[in-house]
Amino acid sequence: MNLSIATTSIGGHLILYIIDDNGATILKLRNFDSGTVMLMPGHTYRFEWHVWGIGDADYGIQAIVDPDNPGFPPFNYSKQYTGAHRDMGGFFFTV
Amino acid sequence: MKKIMVTLCLVMVVLIAKTQKGPQEAFQNEVVESAVPLKHSLIKNSYSPFKAKLSSFMTKISLTSTFSEGENARADLSYVPNKDSNVLVGISVDQKIGSTGGQATPFTLAEGISAGTTVGFNFAYIHWKPKLSSVAFNNFNQSADAFAKRNNTDRRSVTYIDIRNNGTDEEKKLLPRLKNPVFFNLSVAFTKTSFSFATDSVTLEANDASYITPNINFSVGMLTSVTGYLALGYSYAGAYTAATDISFTSPFGTSGNFVNQTIAFGAPEKQTDNKISLQWSNMFGASSSIGIAPTFTVGLTSKTAALTLPVYFIKGMADGKPNGLQGGIQLGYLTATDNGSLIPFKDGFGVQLIIGVPFDVFTALK
Numbered sequence: 001m002n003l004s005i006a007t008t009s010i011g012g013h014l015i016l017y018i019i020d021d022n023g024a025t026i027l028k029l030r031n032f033d034s035g036t037v038m039l040m041p042g043h044t045y046r047f048e049w050h051v052w053g054i055g056d057a058d059y060g061i062q063a064i065v066d067p068d069n070p071g072f073p074p075f076n077y078s079k080q081y082t083g084a085h086r087d088m089g090g091f092f093f094t095v
Numbered sequence: 096m097k098k099i100m101v102t103l104c105l106v107m108v109v110l111i112a113k114t115q116k117g118p119q120e121a122f123q124n125e126v127v128e129s130a131v132p133l134k135h136s137l138i139k140n141s142y143s144p145f146k147a148k149l150s151s152f153m154t155k156i157s158l159t160s161t162f163s164e165g166e167n168a169r170a171d172l173s174y175v176p177n178k179d180s181n182v183l184v185g186i187s188v189d190q191k192i193g194s195t196g197g198q199a200t201p202f203t204l205a206e207g208i209s210a211g212t213t214v215g216f217n218f219a220y221i222h223w224k225p226k227l228s229s230v231a232f233n234n235f236n237q238s239a240d241a242f243a244k245r246n247n248t249d250r251r252s253v254t255y256i257d258i259r260n261n262g263t264d265e266e267k268k269l270l271p272r273l274k275n276p277v278f279f280n281l282s283v284a285f286t287k288t289s290f291s292f293a294t295d296s297v298t299l300e301a302n303d304a305s306y307i308t309p310n311i312n313f314s315v316g317m318l319t320s321v322t323g324y325l326a327l328g329y330s331y332a333g334a335y336t337a338a339t340d341i342s343f344t345s346p347f348g349t350s351g352n353f354v355n356q357t358i359a360f361g362a363p364e365k366q367t368d369n370k371i372s373l374q375w376s377n378m379f380g381a382s383s384s385i386g387i388a389p390t391f392t393v394g395l396t397s398k399t400a401a402l403t404l405p406v407y408f409i410k411g412m413a414d415g416k417p418n419g420l421q422g423g424i425q426l427g428y429l430t431a432t433d434n435g436s437l438i439p440f441k442d443g444f445g446v447q448l449i450i451g452v453p454f455d456v457f458t459a460l461k
Contacts (some may be wrong), residue, residue, distance in 0.1 A: 050225040
């Protein structure tokens with residue numbers, strides 16, 4: 001099964017990683033980007049993103065697994081920041 | 096509020112005392128100029144404390160221009176060539192215009208680059224690899240799990256700032272240390288200047304000469320916090336200064352009259368300077384009401400050192416609303432370093448008023 005991700009970044013910088021259970025990065029996206037990576041059933045992956053900016057910024061992350069999988073419901077994330085900012089988010093998931 | 100600001104400015108004027116003496120004043124002016132943040136907007140022009148340019152990485156390509164009649168005209172072209180948007184290359188053209196000048200002509204086919212024109216090239220790179228270690232991410236995950244459960248919120252949308260602002264002490268303790276970007280900036284500029292001077296005291300024949308001098312700046316900086324930036328830089332600058340003007344009185348033909356003319360006698364003298372600077376910019380207080388940018392600069396060629404501390408606390412107003420810190424005071428100390436001892440503090444200390452110069456922690460990033 002495949003995990004497809006699209007990222008948007010307006011006014012700031014965004015990096016998103018998909019990391020397998022060996023700690024290796026299997027997908028890296030920056031700012032306005034998109035990518036697809038193959039997932040192995042039964043494996044645990046890390047979904048991790050970081051943002052920073054020196055002014056107002058708007059970020060978006062959309063991710064979906066095909067075919068649908070209860071281990072990863074569609075993820076639709078967006079956040080706005082006012083002024084200088086440095087933030088991160090992330091979670092583990094198993095398909 | 097306006098009365099309070101005016102009164103405060105008047106008090107600052109009374110307190111101004113400039114006690115610096117000696118030939119280092121020219122160096123001090125350069126140090127002050129490079130230490131005080133310059134007037135540049137976030138997206139357009141960005142200058143580090145060391146006059147190196149670090150433009151915005153937000154747009155793929157940008158072209159900006161400014162024109163100040165009787166002063167100078169400037170155009171900047173920036174391009175982000177890579178997909179990661181962490182490399183930026185740029186070129187700039189800046190021309191000084193005479194006091195009566197109404198247009199800029201930096202280049203002509205007949206003469207090439209015009210006198211008073213500076214052509215600059217800039218390269219900037221952001222190094223940012225924020226991926227957490229397994230241990231650090233596990234700690235974050237544990238903290239976010241607890242936060243989401245306690246607040247009955249979507250776990251996947253919990254972020255570092257959510258926990259830092261609204262988490263319990265136990266949740267905050269698990270937050271990892273985030274890696275901030277490091278900025279590298281290199282700029283090389285060439286300036287053409289023209290001089291007219293005489294070397295023959297009998298004929299007073301005018302010699303016209305043009306010189307091209309380089310200006311190199313390199314800086315490395317990093318975010319120390321969301322509102323703090325630390326930068327180390329090196330700059331090399333070369334310039335030619337005109338010889339002293341001398342007045343000559345010469346016979347005017349065979350009329351028996353005399354004509355007086357003032358001419359620079361002697362070829363221009365080349366001067367160079369190497370400087371190393373360390374600056375830390377930060378904002379404090381509620382609503383970032385105070386901004387500081389202490390800078391330590393060492394002139395390797397001029398054998399001088401300066402420590403400046405601009406403190407911004409006066410907010411500017413635009414359309415009746417505050418629009419950031421626009422003024423304050425600058426404390427400075429300048430000393431020679433060539434004789435092994437420092438100038439007495441009272442002789443090297445000076446205070447200046449900062450008016451209408453916007454303070455921005457990230458001047459070096461803009």
